[in-house]
Structure formats: structure tokens, C-alpha cells
Amino acid sequence: MRRNGPLALIFHTIFVIVMVAPILVVCLVAFTPEGFLSLPTNGFSLRWFRAIGNYPEFIHAFWVSLGLGALSSFVALLFAVPAALAIARYRFRGRDALAALFLSPLMIPHVVLGIAFLRFFTSAGLGGSFAALIIAHVIIVFPFALRLTLAAATGMDRTVEMAAVSLGAGGWTLFRRVTLPLILPGVISGWALAFIQSFDDLTMTVFLAAPGTETLPVRMFLYIQDNIDPLVTSVSACVIAITMTALILLDRFYGLDRVLAGKGDPGR
Amino acid sequence: MSAVAEERDARAPWALTAPALMLFVGVLLIPLAMTVMLSFHDWGQYKGIEPVFILKNWQEIATDPYYAEMFWRTFRIAILTTLLTAVLGAPEAYILNRMSGRWKSFFLLVILGPLLISVVARTLGWALLFGGNNGLVNKLLMSLGAIRSPIPFMFTETGMVVALAHVMMPFMVLSVWAALQRLDPQIENAAMSLGAGPVTIIRRIIMPQIMPGVLSGAIIVFSLSASAFATPAIIGGRRLKVAATLAYDEFLNTLNWPLGAAVATLLLVALVLIVVGSNALIERRYAEVFR
Numbered sequence: 001m002r003r004n005g006p007l008a009l010i011f012h013t014i015f016v017i018v019m020v021a022p023i024l025v026v027c028l029v030a031f032t033p034e035g036f037l038s039l040p041t042n043g044f045s046l047r048w049f050r051a052i053g054n055y056p057e058f059i060h061a062f063w064v065s066l067g068l069g070a071l072s073s074f075v076a077l078l079f080a081v082p083a084a085l086a087i088a089r090y091r092f093r094g095r096d097a098l099a100a101l102f103l104s105p106l107m108i109p110h111v112v113l114g115i116a117f118l119r120f121f122t123s124a125g126l127g128g129s130f131a132a133l134i135i136a137h138v139i140i141v142f143p144f145a146l147r148l149t150l151a152a153a154t155g156m157d158r159t160v161e162m163a164a165v166s167l168g169a170g171g172w173t174l175f176r177r178v179t180l181p182l183i184l185p186g187v188i189s190g191w192a193l194a195f196i197q198s199f200d201d202l203t204m205t206v207f208l209a210a211p212g213t214e215t216l217p218v219r220m221f222l223y224i225q226d227n228i229d230p231l232v233t234s235v236s237a238c239v240i241a242i243t244m245t246a247l248i249l250l251d252r253f254y255g256l257d258r259v260l261a262g263k264g265d266p267g268r
Numbered sequence: 269m270s271a272v273a274e275e276r277d278a279r280a281p282w283a284l285t286a287p288a289l290m291l292f293v294g295v296l297l298i299p300l301a302m303t304v305m306l307s308f309h310d311w312g313q314y315k316g317i318e319p320v321f322i323l324k325n326w327q328e329i330a331t332d333p334y335y336a337e338m339f340w341r342t343f344r345i346a347i348l349t350t351l352l353t354a355v356l357g358a359p360e361a362y363i364l365n366r367m368s369g370r371w372k373s374f375f376l377l378v379i380l381g382p383l384l385i386s387v388v389a390r391t392l393g394w395a396l397l398f399g400g401n402n403g404l405v406n407k408l409l410m411s412l413g414a415i416r417s418p419i420p421f422m423f424t425e426t427g428m429v430v431a432l433a434h435v436m437m438p439f440m441v442l443s444v445w446a447a448l449q450r451l452d453p454q455i456e457n458a459a460m461s462l463g464a465g466p467v468t469i470i471r472r473i474i475m476p477q478i479m480p481g482v483l484s485g486a487i488i489v490f491s492l493s494a495s496a497f498a499t500p501a502i503i504g505g506r507r508l509k510v511a512a513t514l515a516y517d518e519f520l521n522t523l524n525w526p527l528g529a530a531v532a533t534l535l536l537v538a539l540v541l542i543v544v545g546s547n548a549l550i551e552r553r554y555a556e557v558f559r
Contacts, residue, residue, distance in 0.1 A: 003366065004363050004366050004367065008359075008363045008366075009363075011359060011360070011363065012360065012363045012364075012375075015356065015360045015379075016375065016378060016379070018434070019378065019379055019382060019434065019437065020378065021393070021397060022390055022391075022392075022393025022394050022396075022397055022431075022434060023382060023385060023389070023390060023393055024393075025393050025396050025397055025404070026389055026392055026393045026396065029396055037396065037399070078287075079287050079288040079291055080288065082284040082285070082287065082288070083284060083285045083287075083288040083289075085284055086280070086281035086282075086284035086285045087281075087285070089281075090280065090281035092278070092281045092282070095281070098285055098289065101289075101292055102288060102292065104296070105296070107491075107540070107543065108300075108536065109491070109494075109495030109512070109532075109535060109536060109539060110495070110497070111495055111497050111511075111512040111515055111516065111532060111535070112300075112303070112495070112532045112533075112535065112536045115303055115515060115519060115528060115529060115532045116296075116299035116300050116302065116303040116532075117295075117299055118519065119299060119302050119303055119306055119525070119529070120295065120298065120299035120302055123302070135295055136295075138291070139291075139292070139295060139296050142288070142292075196384050200384070200385075200386045200387065202386075202387060202388055202497065202498050203495075203496075203497040203498060203512065206497070206516070207516070207519060207520070217386055217387075217388050217498075220386075220388045220389075220392075221388050221498060221501070221502075224388070224392060224395075224502055225501070225502075228392070228395060228396075232392065233392065233396070236386070236388070236389035236392055236393075239385075239386050239389055240385055240386070240389055243384055243385050243386065244381070244385075246384075247377075247381050247384055248377075251377055
């Protein structure tokens with residue numbers, strides 16, 4: 001194959017700079033020593049990172065987001081793993097329709113989901129509760145949990161399972177000792193991707209969160225609506241740092257293109 | 269295999285999917301149906317929501333030009349964002365694909381990584397770059413001589429399109445990238461050996477083959493842009509409303525839930541029709557590529 005020409009490399013350089021610039025500028029402004037938004041031209045300062053400590057709302061929102069992401073991704077997997085095994089192994093009537101239903105939260109705009117859940121949980125008397133947030137997040141992260149588990153279950157070597165069966169393993173033992181360990185990398189990556197999706201969701205959560213159950217993106221959004229100051233940039237920088245760490249781990253562990261391309265689509 | 273085992277096999281997939289199916293019917297399909305029903309309810313400033321069947325909200329959306337203008341703005345922004353990502357994202361995916369191993373995976377991480385970084389943080393970055401009339405973007409463009417006077421980015425559709433294109437770009441690159449993986453590099457060499465120049469190769473060999481990738485990327489970008497919330501809310505401010513931010517206002521500020529539900533239902537129906545329709549068109553047009 002031919003190499004890239006100079007024009008292509010110039011285009012590529014500008015493209016990458018534009019992609020990185022907004023993220024970089026947030027991280028840089030976070031280190032400003034001034035009391036207003038500016039690039040740190042005379043020295044770096046951690047004052048705006050220390051200032052986060054004076055806003056318990058952000059700290060609290062961070063813990064809400066962390067708990068919500070971890071828990072809802074785990075619950076989603078409890079439902080997704082058996083469903084993925086069924087879709088990967090059996091050809092049954094309604095299989096395609098089921099798969100389409102389970103992936104449908106990807107298609108439905110999150111603003112519509114937010115409205116639907118707000119209406120539903122308010123009528124059920126759960127408006128603004130943490131339980132409502134968990135259930136709603138289970139639905140939106142389910143497709144991600146399903147896709148990666150499905151990819152692992154489809155690519156699995158079934159002769160190992162047959163060997164276990166021939167040795168007398170069955171039911172729960174077979175699943176716990178043979179199947180689960182074999183699909184575990186896919187399950188863990190599914191959990192990680194689901195966690196990131198839950199941790200980042202604003203559009204749906206902004207409808208459901210009440211004071212006390214506000215997640216970090218919601219708290220940041222509401223803060224930005226009032227005014228933009230260096231405090232919100234330092235909070236954003238922390239969020240970016242956390243996501244980048246998760247991202248690099250995910251890439252090392254599983255391969256980012258595999259995670260994002262979603263090779264687990266049935267019928268592809 | 270015995271008849272009993274076969275019968276158990278036929279039930280097994282349903283037993284395994286039943287919990288997830290019940291979850292989806294109970295807390296996805298029912299809430300969606302409730303939202304559609306809500307759009308036919310009445311609402312008043314003092315009486316609140318009245319569960320009657322009335323077409324008031326739909327009539328208001330159909331007759332008040334405010335809503336036509338708002339939906340037109342929503343789709344105009346989504347179309348421009350889609351075009352921008354296609355024109356820039358497709359060549360970038362092609363260039364990426366021609367890089368050697370280490371650089372390729374590094375830049376793939378740099379370009380796809382933002383997909384997982386908080387949309388609020390990314391949009392905040394654009395708000396900082398735009399920042400009034402003497403923001404960094406304007407300073408840079410003016411010092412390069414590209415523009416004479418600063419372009420207003422904040423609280424304008426231009427700014428929304430630029431920021432949205434940045435947010436959506438990874439989807440387009442990813443989609444074209446996937447199409448390029450199916451492409452046989454030997455075809456390019458064959459065309460070259462037959463005397464085709466670089467322009468001819470791109471136009472006659474590469475373009476037709478990555479077009480399905482560009483189009484499926486365009487569908488994703490379009491539907492996500494048309495329903496985007498965070499970026500239009502932060503860059504557009506309180507006055508320049510799109511469908512998602514208007515629905516948010518009706519629900520959490522005006523508290524006119526039935527009207528908000530009608531806006532959301534219309535957005536959902538319009539998007540489903542557009543996405544399903546264009547998917548069918550693409551699959552018919554490029555049937556041989558998908559086979």
C-alpha cells in the first residue's frame with residue numbers, strides 16, 4: 001500500500017489538533033492561578049483543584065455517579081449474560097426481534113428515554129430516587145453489556161464445555177467453572193464500557209436526578225448553566241483524567257477498536 | 269438427542285432471555301407507551317395534568333410556527349453536522365488506515381478516545397475556545413488572515429455545528445474505518461499498475477467501496493445530533509432552542525408535561541422513520557457490498 005503524502009499528513013495533523021484542542025484547553029485552564037477563566041500564562045496553580053473540596057455538591061455527585069455506574073452495570077450484566085448466551089447459542093423464533101429490542105436503547109434518543117422514565121417513575125412514586133436512577137441506567141447500558149458478552153459467547157470454543165459435560169459437569173457448575181471463566185474478558189469489558197456510559201450520561205439523567213441524587217455530569221451541567229468559572233474546568237479535568245485511565249486500561253485489556261466497533265451484532 | 273432434551277432445548281433460550289425481556293417490557297416499553305399517551309392529555313397552569321384524550325398539544329405543534337422553526341433548526345443543525353463529519357472524517361479514516369501499526373493504533377486511540385470522555389467536558393472545551401468575540405478560535409483565524417472580523421460562535425448555530433461535529437466525529441471515523449477494513453488493498457495496487465492516477469483511484473476505487481461506511485456513519489451522526497442535548501444547551505444558550513432542549517424546558521421549567529411529551533414523541537417518530545427509511549435505501553443500493 002502507498003504511504004501518506006505530505007498533504008495527507010498536514011490534514012491529519014490539523015485534524016488531530018482540532019480533536020484534542022477542546023479537551024486540552026479544559027485541562028490547561030484548570031491549572032490557572034487567576035480567579036477567572038484564562039490559560040495559565042504565569043505559572044501553574046492547583047488552587048482550583050483545592051477549591052473542589054469547598055464544594056461538597058461535586059464530591060457527593062462524584063460518589064453518586066460512581067455508585068450508580070458500578071451498580072447499574074453490574075445489574076445489567078446479571079440480565080445480559082443469560083440473554084447473550086441464549087442469543088449466541090440457539091436459533092429460535094423471535095431471536096432477531098429480541099436482539100433488536102435489547103439493542104433498542106441505542107436507537108431511542110436519550111431525551112425521550114429521560115421523559116419516559118420521569119413520567120413512569122413519578123407515577124410509580126419513585127420520582128427522584130436512587131432506585132429509579134439505577135433502573136433507568138440498567139436500560140441504557142444494557143446494549144453495551146450485551147454486545148461485548150455476545151461477542152465473547154459467540155467466539156467461545158464449545159469443545160471445552162462438551163469435555164466438561166462428558167466428565168459429568170452440568171447446570172450451575174458448568175456455567176460457574178467453565179462457561180463464565182471463558183467469557184469473562186468480554187463480561188469485564190462489557191462492565192467497563194457500560195460503566196463509562198453510565199458515568200457520562202447527562203441527557204437522560206438530567207430528567208431523573210433530584211437534589212441529593214444528582215450525578216457528576218448533571219451537577220456540572222447545572223453549574224455551567226449558571227456560570228462558567230475555573231472551578232468547573234478543574235472538575236472536568238478530574239473527570240477526563242479518570243476516563244482516560246479507564247480508556248487506556250480498556251485498550252490494553254481488550255482493544256479499543258473491538259470495544260467500540262461492537263463486533264457482537266447478531267447476524268453480521 | 270432424546271425428545272425430552274429437545275423440548276428442553278426449545279424452552280432454554282426463552283428461559284434465559286425471560287428476565288431481560290420482562291425488564292424491557294416493564295421499564296422500557298410501558299414508559300414509552302405512557303409518554304405517547306401523555307402527549308394527548310390536557311394541561312393548565314393551575315389545574316396541572318388532566319388525563320383526558322385531547323389533540324390540543326398536537327394542534328399547537330402543527331399550527332404554531334415556533335415549533336416548525338424549532339424542528340427545522342434541529343434538523344438543519346443535524347444535517348450540517350453530518351456533512352461536516354463526513355467531509356472531514358472519511359479522509360481522516362483513510363489516512364489513518366494507511367499508517368503503519370504503532371502510529372495507527374496510537375492515533376486511533378486519540379481520535380476515538382473522546383467518544384468516551386464526558387460530553388459536558390468536551391462542550392465546555394469549545395465554550396472556552398469560542399469564548400466571546402476574542403476567543404482563541406477567533407484570534408487564531410484572524411492571525412492566520414482567514415477572517416477579518418470575529419465570527420460569533422457562542423449562542424449561534426455555527427458554534428453548535430462545530431462543537432457537535434467534534435462530539436460526533438469519532439462515530440464517523442469508526443464507521444468509515446470499519447468499511448476500510450473490508451477493502452482489499454490489492455485492488456488499489458491493481459488500479460495503479462493499470463495506470464490510474466491517485467485522483468482516479470480515490471474517485472473510482474476507494475469512494476464507491478467506503479460509501480456504505482460513510483452513509484451508515486451519517487445515519488448515526490444525524491440521529492444523535494438531532495436529539496443532542498448537552499452541546500446545544502451549553503453552546504446555544506437559553507434562547508436558541510432545539511427539540512431536546514425545548515422538551516427539557518417544558519418538563520422542568522414550564523412544567524407543561526403533555527406538550528413536552530408531544531415534542532419528544534414527534535422527535536422519536538421522525539427519527540425512527542428517517543433512520544429506518546435511509547437504512548432500507550442504503551441496503552438496497554449497496555446490497556452487493558453487504559452480502
